[in-house]
Amino acid sequence: MLVMASMTSPEHDSAENNRIKVWFQFVPREGWLPYSTEGLWATRISEDTARLENIPFLQEGVAEGDIVRFLTNADGLHWATERVEASGNCTVRILPVPSGPLGASAEAVHEQLAPFGLRGEVFSEELPLVAFNVPARAELGRIKALLTRGEEDGWWHFEASCVTDAWHDYA
Known part of the structure; x- marks a missing residue:
């Protein structure tokens, strides 16, 4: 299955299914895409953890199914702080x-x-x-x-x- 994806603006919580967007911030790689952030859909597991539900294009070191910890800022955006459990993917x-x-x-x-x-x-x-x-x-x-x-x-x-x-x- 091939899915078209896009870099979108920040999305807020979806209360009905705990689906959130977790954002990653990084230094852009030279010769690569010029972005410094990537948002990945995730399912909230707890107040500060979520399971990644899509495949990263830019962020290194995480895979779909991994569980990450995040902090929520004053704007309601969830910023990843660490991977807490690898999925094996x-x-x-x-x-x-x-x-x-x-x-x-x-x-x-x-x-x-x-x-x-x-x-x-x-x-x-x-x-x-x-x-x-x-x-x-x-x-x-x-x-x-x-x-x-x-x-x-x-x-x-x-x-x-x-x-x-x-x-x-x-x-």
Whole structure:
């Protein structure tokens, strides 16, 4: 499943289902997108913790399903302060090479990873960056082999921005 995502303005609590947006602040990476914040949907678990419900495009070191602690500011925005429990999931980002065999198609990237049942979100039509959630139970060795082969063959550039020990166990 490929989902279009966008950088949106801050959203406030949704009382009926405890869905909130948790914001992360970071220093933009040189040569990367110029943003210094990213908001991720989450389900509130307690007064100051929430489980992340979507895949980060920019924030390093967190994955969908992780539980984070947050502080709520005077404007009602929830700012992440730390990850308190890892989900075991990994986050992988893929940017197709426009001149490569897949063109600048986020859909073509998704088709390559579809056999693994991975769910991905697309940054925008203008920037076909795809962020994938790689569940802990996924075939990590085969996924890593495909990612490496795709990069070597000029299909895409990729980065694993949140990984587990199990991810590292595969060369």
